Amino acid sequence: MSLEQLIRERRTIRKFNTSPVPQDLVIQLLKKAEQLCPYDGKARWRYIYAGSPEERERLTGYLLEKITDNKIAKFALGPLLKPYQKLFSEVPAYIIVLAKREAVPLKHDATYGTVCRILQNFQLLAWEQGLGMTWRTEPFIQNELFFGNIGLQEDERFVGIMLLGHFDKAPKGRSRTPAEQRWTVIGGS
Numbered sequence: 591m592s593l594e595q596l597i598r599e600r601r602t603i604r605k606f607n608t609s610p611v612p613q614d615l616v617i618q619l620l621k622k623a624e625q626l627c628p629y630d631g632k633a634r635w636r637y638i639y640a641g642s643p644e645e646r647e648r649l650t651g652y653l654l655e656k657i658t659d660n661k662i663a664k665f666a667l668g669p670l671l672k673p674y675q676k677l678f679s680e681v682p683a684y685i686i687v688l689a690k691r692e693a694v695p696l697k698h699d700a701t702y703g704t705v706c707r708i709l710q711n712f713q714l715l716a717w718e719q720g721l722g723m724t725w726r727t728e729p730f731i732q733n734e735l736f737f738g739n740i741g742l743q744e745d746e747r748f749v750g751i752m753l754l755g756h757f758d759k760a761p762k763g764r765s766r767t768p769a770e771q772r773w774t775v776i777g778g779s
């Protein structure tokens with residue numbers, strides 16, 4: 591597969607099959623993704639993995655704790671909890687990605703940009719192995735309870751949680767707005 595085809599055909603996968611995701615494979619892919627990304631060699635980010643049934647169940651609890659911890663929310667959203675619990679605990683593997691907060695804004699953006707490049711490399715390399723993922727960042731995940739449970743430090747920011755798994759069917763891609771529709775020439779009208 592050509593690089594262009596790989597980039598074009600990779601899709602976000604939201605429905606996984608039950609094939610296990612070996613931790614070693616994930617580590618190898620991340621290592622390769624980092625090697626393909628130029629940076630100064632000082633990694634200012636880290637990964638938290640959940641792969642065993644116990645780890646996934648614990649993480650599911652963390653993801654839903656904001657709701658289960660609040661009596662009103664738990665009452666109102668109770669009927670939705672069970673399906674979400676099932677959905678989250680059945681995801682074959684997770685990686686939480688955290689990056690250092692930098693004091694200098696330019697460096698802050700550069701570190702975040704580097705991690706995003708690594709994650710894109712990781713998504714492409716994984717795709718070649720038939721491994722799909724969803725990169726999730728929704729506000730409902732990003733709350734103090736969740737951050738406390740995963741051990742996010744004051745000098746760290748949440749980049750995302752990657753839901754990983756093999757899949758039976760890839761969804762169709764959505765059309766993109768062409769670049770020329772977002773194009774002006776400086777000084778032009």
Ligand SMILES: Cc1cc2nc3c(=O)[nH]c(=O)nc-3n(C[C@H](O)[C@H](O)[C@H](O)COP(=O)(O)O)c2cc1C
Nearest residue numbers: 600601602603724725726727728729750762763764
């Ligand atoms: C930084 C970032 C954050 C994302 N956050 C979410 C998310 O919170 N929930 C979700 O379902 N998908 C999330 N996605 C996946 C995008 O929705 C997905 O990439 C987009 O729909 C394009 O689909 P494609 O990856 O198949 O091209 C995120 C992707 C990126 C790059």
